[in-house]
Amino acid sequence: MGLLNLFFSPHRHSAAIAKERLKIVLAHERAGRHAPDFLPRLQKELIDVVCRYVEIREDMIRVNLGKSGETSLLEINIEIDGAKPMLGGLRAATPGKSG
Amino acid sequence: MAKVVVITSGKGGVGKTTSAAAFAAGLALRGHKTVVIDFDVGLRNLDLIMGCERRVVFDFINVINGDANLNQALIKDKRNDNLFIFPTSQTRDKDALRREGVDRVLEELKQQFDYIICDSPAGIEHGAITALYFADSAIIVTNPEVSSVRDSDRIIGILASRSRRAERNEPPVELNLLLTRYDPARVAKGEMLTVEDVKEILSIPLLGVIPESESVLRASNTGTPVAFDSDSLAGRAYLDAVARFLGEQREMRFVKPERRNLFRVLFGRA
Numbered sequence: 001m002g003l004l005n006l007f008f009s010p011h012r013h014s015a016a017i018a019k020e021r022l023k024i025v026l027a028h029e030r031a032g033r034h035a036p037d038f039l040p041r042l043q044k045e046l047i048d049v050v051c052r053y054v055e056i057r058e059d060m061i062r063v064n065l066g067k068s069g070e071t072s073l074l075e076i077n078i079e080i081d082g083a084k085p086m087l088g089g090l091r092a093a094t095p096g097k098s099g
Numbered sequence: 100m101a102k103v104v105v106i107t108s109g110k111g112g113v114g115k116t117t118s119a120a121a122f123a124a125g126l127a128l129r130g131h132k133t134v135v136i137d138f139d140v141g142l143r144n145l146d147l148i149m150g151c152e153r154r155v156v157f158d159f160i161n162v163i164n165g166d167a168n169l170n171q172a173l174i175k176d177k178r179n180d181n182l183f184i185f186p187t188s189q190t191r192d193k194d195a196l197r198r199e200g201v202d203r204v205l206e207e208l209k210q211q212f213d214y215i216i217c218d219s220p221a222g223i224e225h226g227a228i229t230a231l232y233f234a235d236s237a238i239i240v241t242n243p244e245v246s247s248v249r250d251s252d253r254i255i256g257i258l259a260s261r262s263r264r265a266e267r268n269e270p271p272v273e274l275n276l277l278l279t280r281y282d283p284a285r286v287a288k289g290e291m292l293t294v295e296d297v298k299e300i301l302s303i304p305l306l307g308v309i310p311e312s313e314s315v316l317r318a319s320n321t322g323t324p325v326a327f328d329s330d331s332l333a334g335r336a337y338l339d340a341v342a343r344f345l346g347e348q349r350e351m352r353f354v355k356p357e358r359r360n361l362f363r364v365l366f367g368r369a
Binding site for chain 1: 244245248250252253256260286288289291293294296300
Protein backbone atom coordinates (compact mmCIF):
# COMPACT_ATOMS: atom_id res chain seq x y z
CA MET A 1 0.00 0.00 0.00
CA GLY A 2 2.81 2.37 0.95
CA LEU A 3 4.53 1.86 -2.37
CA LEU A 4 1.26 2.21 -4.31
CA ASN A 5 0.44 5.45 -2.51
CA LEU A 6 3.80 6.79 -3.55
CA PHE A 7 2.80 6.49 -7.20
CA PHE A 8 -0.93 7.11 -6.87
CA SER A 9 -1.20 9.73 -4.21
CA PRO A 10 -4.83 9.89 -3.02
CA HIS A 11 -4.77 13.69 -3.32
CA ARG A 12 -3.96 13.53 -7.01
CA HIS A 13 -7.25 11.86 -7.77
CA SER A 14 -9.64 13.51 -5.36
CA ALA A 15 -11.29 15.48 -8.21
CA ALA A 16 -12.03 12.23 -10.03
CA ILE A 17 -13.58 10.82 -6.87
CA ALA A 18 -15.70 13.98 -6.52
CA LYS A 19 -16.96 13.64 -10.09
CA GLU A 20 -17.86 9.98 -9.66
CA ARG A 21 -19.71 10.60 -6.37
CA LEU A 22 -21.63 13.53 -7.86
CA LYS A 23 -22.72 11.55 -10.91
CA ILE A 24 -24.12 8.77 -8.75
CA VAL A 25 -25.93 10.97 -6.23
CA LEU A 26 -27.39 13.27 -8.90
CA ALA A 27 -28.63 10.40 -11.06
CA HIS A 28 -30.53 9.17 -8.01
CA GLU A 29 -31.88 12.60 -7.04
CA ARG A 30 -32.95 13.52 -10.58
CA ALA A 31 -34.88 10.27 -10.93
CA GLY A 32 -36.89 11.06 -7.80
CA ARG A 33 -37.46 14.74 -8.61
CA HIS A 34 -40.32 14.51 -11.08
CA ALA A 35 -42.00 11.45 -9.65
CA PRO A 36 -45.57 12.17 -8.56
CA ASP A 37 -46.55 11.22 -5.01
CA PHE A 38 -48.70 8.25 -5.99
CA LEU A 39 -45.91 6.22 -7.61
CA PRO A 40 -44.74 4.38 -4.48
CA ARG A 41 -48.37 3.49 -3.61
CA LEU A 42 -49.03 2.32 -7.17
CA GLN A 43 -45.92 0.17 -7.04
CA LYS A 44 -47.04 -1.41 -3.76
CA GLU A 45 -50.54 -2.19 -5.03
CA LEU A 46 -49.14 -3.66 -8.24
CA ILE A 47 -46.94 -5.94 -6.17
CA ASP A 48 -49.99 -7.04 -4.16
CA VAL A 49 -51.92 -7.89 -7.33
CA VAL A 50 -49.08 -9.68 -9.12
CA CYS A 51 -48.29 -11.58 -5.92
CA ARG A 52 -51.68 -13.27 -6.12
CA TYR A 53 -50.46 -15.04 -9.24
CA VAL A 54 -46.70 -15.30 -9.00
CA GLU A 55 -44.25 -14.97 -6.18
CA ILE A 56 -42.18 -11.86 -6.75
CA ARG A 57 -39.96 -9.64 -4.68
CA GLU A 58 -40.39 -5.90 -4.31
CA ASP A 59 -37.33 -5.12 -6.44
CA MET A 60 -38.76 -7.08 -9.40
CA ILE A 61 -41.30 -4.33 -10.14
CA ARG A 62 -40.14 -0.96 -11.45
CA VAL A 63 -42.57 1.89 -11.98
CA ASN A 64 -41.39 4.92 -13.92
CA LEU A 65 -43.08 8.02 -15.19
CA GLY A 66 -41.34 9.31 -18.30
CA LYS A 67 -41.98 11.77 -21.08
CA SER A 68 -41.65 11.17 -24.78
CA GLY A 69 -42.31 14.39 -26.64
CA GLU A 70 -45.79 15.57 -25.68
CA THR A 71 -46.86 12.20 -24.29
CA SER A 72 -46.41 11.13 -20.68
CA LEU A 73 -45.52 7.48 -20.34
CA LEU A 74 -46.19 5.31 -17.31
CA GLU A 75 -43.72 2.49 -17.66
CA ILE A 76 -44.18 -0.64 -15.56
CA ASN A 77 -41.56 -3.35 -15.73
CA ILE A 78 -42.30 -6.62 -13.96
CA GLU A 79 -39.62 -9.23 -13.94
CA ILE A 80 -41.14 -12.71 -13.50
CA ASP A 81 -38.24 -14.77 -14.72
CA GLY A 82 -37.66 -17.42 -12.09
CA ALA A 83 -40.78 -16.43 -10.10
CA LYS A 84 -42.85 -19.38 -8.86
CA PRO A 85 -46.57 -19.54 -9.69
CA MET A 86 -48.82 -19.09 -6.68
CA LEU A 87 -51.29 -21.97 -6.79
CA GLY A 88 -53.23 -20.93 -3.72
CA GLY A 89 -53.35 -17.41 -5.07
CA LEU A 90 -54.73 -18.58 -8.41
CA ARG A 91 -57.68 -20.27 -6.70
CA ALA A 92 -58.38 -17.18 -4.70
CA ALA A 93 -58.25 -15.05 -7.84
CA THR A 94 -60.77 -17.25 -9.72
CA PRO A 95 -63.56 -17.76 -7.22
CA GLY A 96 -65.95 -19.10 -9.89
CA LYS A 97 -64.11 -22.40 -10.11
CA SER A 98 -63.27 -22.85 -6.46
CA GLY A 99 -66.78 -23.74 -5.32
CA MET B 100 -38.21 44.04 -24.09
CA ALA B 101 -36.75 44.03 -20.57
CA LYS B 102 -35.21 40.80 -19.38
CA VAL B 103 -35.38 39.51 -15.79
CA VAL B 104 -32.21 37.62 -14.87
CA VAL B 105 -31.87 35.74 -11.56
CA ILE B 106 -28.45 35.05 -10.06
CA THR B 107 -28.93 31.90 -8.01
CA SER B 108 -27.06 28.88 -6.65
CA GLY B 109 -28.83 27.08 -3.83
CA LYS B 110 -25.65 27.01 -1.77
CA GLY B 111 -24.48 30.09 0.10
CA GLY B 112 -21.08 31.72 -0.16
CA VAL B 113 -20.39 30.75 -3.75
CA GLY B 114 -20.33 34.34 -5.05
CA LYS B 115 -23.93 35.20 -5.94
CA THR B 116 -23.84 38.81 -4.75
CA THR B 117 -20.34 39.39 -6.19
CA SER B 118 -21.56 37.97 -9.50
CA ALA B 119 -24.82 39.93 -9.48
CA ALA B 120 -22.90 43.18 -8.83
CA ALA B 121 -20.24 42.38 -11.43
CA PHE B 122 -22.77 41.28 -14.01
CA ALA B 123 -24.97 44.34 -13.56
CA ALA B 124 -21.90 46.58 -13.78
CA GLY B 125 -20.75 44.76 -16.92
CA LEU B 126 -24.14 45.18 -18.61
CA ALA B 127 -24.17 48.87 -17.68
CA LEU B 128 -20.66 49.29 -19.13
CA ARG B 129 -22.00 47.82 -22.36
CA GLY B 130 -24.61 50.58 -22.49
CA HIS B 131 -27.62 48.68 -21.17
CA LYS B 132 -29.80 50.32 -18.57
CA THR B 133 -29.58 47.87 -15.68
CA VAL B 134 -30.97 47.56 -12.16
CA VAL B 135 -29.72 45.03 -9.64
CA ILE B 136 -32.19 44.00 -6.91
CA ASP B 137 -31.34 42.44 -3.55
CA PHE B 138 -33.84 39.65 -2.77
CA ASP B 139 -32.08 38.64 0.46
CA VAL B 140 -34.56 40.25 2.87
CA GLY B 141 -33.14 40.61 6.37
CA LEU B 142 -29.55 40.00 5.23
CA ARG B 143 -28.96 43.01 3.02
CA ASN B 144 -25.48 42.95 1.46
CA LEU B 145 -25.72 44.04 -2.15
CA ASP B 146 -25.56 47.68 -0.98
CA LEU B 147 -22.13 47.04 0.60
CA ILE B 148 -20.78 45.20 -2.43
CA MET B 149 -22.02 48.02 -4.68
CA GLY B 150 -20.61 50.67 -2.32
CA CYS B 151 -23.90 52.51 -1.72
CA GLU B 152 -24.70 51.41 1.85
CA ARG B 153 -24.88 54.98 3.14
CA ARG B 154 -27.32 56.07 0.46
CA VAL B 155 -30.13 53.60 1.31
CA VAL B 156 -33.30 55.44 2.35
CA PHE B 157 -36.21 53.34 1.09
CA ASP B 158 -36.10 49.66 0.14
CA PHE B 159 -37.82 46.90 -1.86
CA ILE B 160 -40.32 46.14 0.92
CA ASN B 161 -41.22 49.85 1.30
CA VAL B 162 -42.06 49.94 -2.41
CA ILE B 163 -44.02 46.67 -2.29
CA ASN B 164 -46.04 48.01 0.64
CA GLY B 165 -46.60 51.35 -1.07
CA ASP B 166 -44.68 53.34 1.58
CA ALA B 167 -42.38 54.73 -1.10
CA ASN B 168 -42.38 54.90 -4.85
CA LEU B 169 -39.85 53.19 -7.07
CA ASN B 170 -37.80 56.26 -7.92
CA GLN B 171 -37.40 57.13 -4.23
CA ALA B 172 -35.89 53.70 -3.55
CA LEU B 173 -33.67 53.24 -6.61
CA ILE B 174 -30.05 54.30 -6.04
CA LYS B 175 -28.18 55.60 -9.06
CA ASP B 176 -24.60 54.34 -9.28
CA LYS B 177 -22.01 57.14 -9.11
CA ARG B 178 -19.62 55.42 -11.54
CA ASN B 179 -22.01 54.55 -14.35
CA ASP B 180 -25.20 56.34 -15.39
CA ASN B 181 -26.81 53.12 -16.68
CA LEU B 182 -26.54 51.32 -13.35
CA PHE B 183 -29.09 51.38 -10.52
CA ILE B 184 -29.22 49.52 -7.20
CA PHE B 185 -32.48 48.46 -5.55
CA PRO B 186 -31.67 47.57 -1.93
CA THR B 187 -33.73 45.27 0.24
CA SER B 188 -34.91 45.68 3.81
CA GLN B 189 -32.55 44.87 6.65
CA THR B 190 -35.25 44.70 9.31
CA ARG B 191 -38.35 43.02 7.87
CA ASP B 192 -38.75 39.27 7.79
CA LYS B 193 -38.45 37.45 4.51
CA ASP B 194 -42.15 36.66 4.18
CA ALA B 195 -42.67 40.34 3.42
CA LEU B 196 -41.78 39.52 -0.21
CA ARG B 197 -45.31 38.85 -1.44
CA ARG B 198 -45.48 37.49 -4.95
CA GLU B 199 -48.14 39.91 -6.23
CA GLY B 200 -46.16 42.84 -4.87
CA VAL B 201 -42.91 41.64 -6.45
CA ASP B 202 -44.73 41.11 -9.75
CA ARG B 203 -46.10 44.67 -9.70
CA VAL B 204 -42.66 46.18 -8.91
CA LEU B 205 -40.93 44.12 -11.61
CA GLU B 206 -43.51 45.19 -14.19
CA GLU B 207 -42.85 48.80 -13.27
CA LEU B 208 -39.07 48.27 -13.52
CA LYS B 209 -39.51 46.69 -16.96
CA GLN B 210 -40.80 50.06 -18.22
CA GLN B 211 -37.49 51.73 -17.34
CA PHE B 212 -34.76 49.11 -17.69
CA ASP B 213 -33.22 46.74 -20.25
CA TYR B 214 -32.00 44.25 -17.64
CA ILE B 215 -33.32 43.47 -14.17
CA ILE B 216 -30.75 41.44 -12.23
CA CYS B 217 -32.19 39.62 -9.21
CA ASP B 218 -29.65 38.67 -6.54
CA SER B 219 -31.19 35.60 -4.89
CA PRO B 220 -30.66 34.57 -1.26
CA ALA B 221 -29.15 31.14 -0.62
CA GLY B 222 -31.35 28.14 0.05
CA ILE B 223 -34.60 26.99 -1.54
CA GLU B 224 -36.99 28.81 0.81
CA HIS B 225 -39.50 31.55 0.10
CA GLY B 226 -36.98 34.31 -0.75
CA ALA B 227 -35.01 32.18 -3.21
CA ILE B 228 -38.16 30.86 -4.88
CA THR B 229 -39.58 34.40 -5.20
CA ALA B 230 -36.29 35.59 -6.74
CA LEU B 231 -36.36 32.93 -9.45
CA TYR B 232 -40.14 32.79 -10.00
CA PHE B 233 -40.34 35.71 -12.46
CA ALA B 234 -37.03 35.03 -14.26
CA ASP B 235 -36.62 34.90 -18.03
CA SER B 236 -33.02 33.85 -17.64
CA ALA B 237 -31.00 32.32 -14.79
CA ILE B 238 -27.31 32.40 -14.06
CA ILE B 239 -26.37 29.45 -11.87
CA VAL B 240 -23.31 30.40 -9.81
CA THR B 241 -21.35 27.26 -8.96
CA ASN B 242 -18.03 26.50 -7.29
CA PRO B 243 -16.05 23.46 -8.49
CA GLU B 244 -16.91 21.59 -5.31
CA VAL B 245 -19.34 18.73 -4.62
CA SER B 246 -21.93 20.45 -2.40
CA SER B 247 -22.16 23.49 -4.66
CA VAL B 248 -22.61 21.36 -7.80
CA ARG B 249 -25.31 19.28 -6.11
CA ASP B 250 -27.21 22.36 -4.93
CA SER B 251 -26.95 23.90 -8.40
CA ASP B 252 -28.51 20.79 -9.85
CA ARG B 253 -31.37 21.12 -7.36
CA ILE B 254 -31.93 24.77 -8.29
CA ILE B 255 -31.93 23.86 -12.01
CA GLY B 256 -34.72 21.38 -11.23
CA ILE B 257 -36.68 24.03 -9.32
CA LEU B 258 -36.31 26.53 -12.18
CA ALA B 259 -37.69 23.91 -14.56
CA SER B 260 -40.72 23.11 -12.41
CA ARG B 261 -41.61 26.06 -10.18
CA SER B 262 -40.84 29.22 -12.17
CA ARG B 263 -43.71 31.24 -13.63
CA ARG B 264 -42.61 30.19 -17.12
CA ALA B 265 -42.92 26.53 -16.08
CA GLU B 266 -46.33 27.09 -14.44
CA ARG B 267 -47.66 28.83 -17.56
CA ASN B 268 -46.14 26.31 -19.99
CA GLU B 269 -44.13 29.09 -21.60
CA PRO B 270 -40.64 28.56 -23.08
CA PRO B 271 -38.40 27.52 -20.17
CA VAL B 272 -36.14 29.87 -18.22
CA GLU B 273 -32.86 30.22 -20.11
CA LEU B 274 -30.12 28.57 -18.02
CA ASN B 275 -26.45 29.51 -17.90
CA LEU B 276 -23.59 28.27 -15.73
CA LEU B 277 -21.09 30.63 -14.13
CA LEU B 278 -18.22 28.74 -12.53
CA THR B 279 -16.61 30.86 -9.83
CA ARG B 280 -13.58 30.54 -7.52
CA TYR B 281 -11.88 28.37 -10.12
CA ASP B 282 -8.26 27.55 -9.34
CA PRO B 283 -6.51 26.31 -12.51
CA ALA B 284 -3.38 25.29 -10.58
CA ARG B 285 -5.35 22.96 -8.30
CA VAL B 286 -7.33 21.64 -11.27
CA ALA B 287 -4.03 20.78 -13.00
CA LYS B 288 -3.01 18.80 -9.91
CA GLY B 289 -6.26 16.82 -9.94
CA GLU B 290 -7.43 18.42 -6.72
CA MET B 291 -10.41 20.30 -8.14
CA LEU B 292 -13.23 19.45 -10.56
CA THR B 293 -12.47 20.75 -14.06
CA VAL B 294 -14.71 23.10 -16.07
CA GLU B 295 -15.57 20.14 -18.31
CA ASP B 296 -16.50 17.98 -15.31
CA VAL B 297 -18.99 20.55 -13.99
CA LYS B 298 -20.38 21.23 -17.47
CA GLU B 299 -20.87 17.54 -18.09
CA ILE B 300 -22.57 16.95 -14.74
CA LEU B 301 -24.96 19.93 -14.87
CA SER B 302 -25.33 19.91 -18.68
CA ILE B 303 -26.22 23.56 -19.12
CA PRO B 304 -24.33 26.10 -21.29
CA LEU B 305 -21.24 27.65 -19.75
CA LEU B 306 -21.32 31.43 -19.56
CA GLY B 307 -17.95 31.95 -17.94
CA VAL B 308 -15.25 30.83 -15.56
CA ILE B 309 -14.16 33.27 -12.88
CA PRO B 310 -10.73 32.44 -11.47
CA GLU B 311 -10.09 32.58 -7.73
CA SER B 312 -8.60 36.04 -7.46
CA GLU B 313 -7.43 38.47 -4.81
CA SER B 314 -9.20 41.21 -6.71
CA VAL B 315 -12.63 39.91 -5.58
CA LEU B 316 -11.90 40.61 -1.91
CA ARG B 317 -10.26 43.91 -2.82
CA ALA B 318 -13.42 44.86 -4.74
CA SER B 319 -15.75 43.99 -1.86
CA ASN B 320 -13.48 45.80 0.62
CA THR B 321 -13.88 48.99 -1.36
CA GLY B 322 -17.49 48.53 -2.49
CA THR B 323 -16.62 48.36 -6.19
CA PRO B 324 -18.19 45.75 -8.48
CA VAL B 325 -15.20 43.70 -9.65
CA ALA B 326 -16.17 44.21 -13.31
CA PHE B 327 -15.16 47.88 -12.88
CA ASP B 328 -11.61 46.65 -12.17
CA SER B 329 -10.71 45.76 -15.75
CA ASP B 330 -7.07 45.16 -14.80
CA SER B 331 -7.99 42.18 -12.64
CA LEU B 332 -8.37 38.63 -13.94
CA ALA B 333 -11.78 38.25 -12.25
CA GLY B 334 -12.96 41.59 -13.67
CA ARG B 335 -11.94 40.58 -17.18
CA ALA B 336 -13.53 37.17 -16.75
CA TYR B 337 -16.85 38.81 -15.74
CA LEU B 338 -16.71 41.17 -18.72
CA ASP B 339 -16.15 38.13 -20.98
CA ALA B 340 -19.15 36.41 -19.40
CA VAL B 341 -21.31 39.51 -19.98
CA ALA B 342 -20.19 39.60 -23.64
CA ARG B 343 -21.17 35.94 -24.06
CA PHE B 344 -24.50 36.66 -22.36
CA LEU B 345 -25.06 39.35 -25.02
CA GLY B 346 -24.43 36.76 -27.72
CA GLU B 347 -20.77 37.33 -28.53
CA GLN B 348 -18.27 34.55 -29.06
CA ARG B 349 -15.34 34.81 -26.65
CA GLU B 350 -12.64 32.30 -26.00
CA MET B 351 -12.66 30.91 -22.44
CA ARG B 352 -9.71 32.52 -20.61
CA PHE B 353 -8.16 31.93 -17.20
CA VAL B 354 -8.84 28.19 -17.19
CA LYS B 355 -5.21 27.12 -17.47
CA PRO B 356 -2.54 27.66 -14.79
CA GLU B 357 -0.87 31.00 -15.26
CA ARG B 358 2.79 31.08 -16.17
CA ARG B 359 4.93 32.96 -13.70
CA ASN B 360 5.23 36.42 -15.08
CA LEU B 361 8.08 38.58 -13.85
CA PHE B 362 5.97 41.72 -14.16
CA ARG B 363 3.21 40.20 -12.00
CA VAL B 364 5.71 38.94 -9.42
CA LEU B 365 7.34 42.37 -9.16
CA PHE B 366 4.20 44.45 -9.10
CA GLY B 367 1.89 42.02 -7.35
CA ARG B 368 -1.23 42.43 -9.53
CA ALA B 369 -3.68 39.58 -9.30
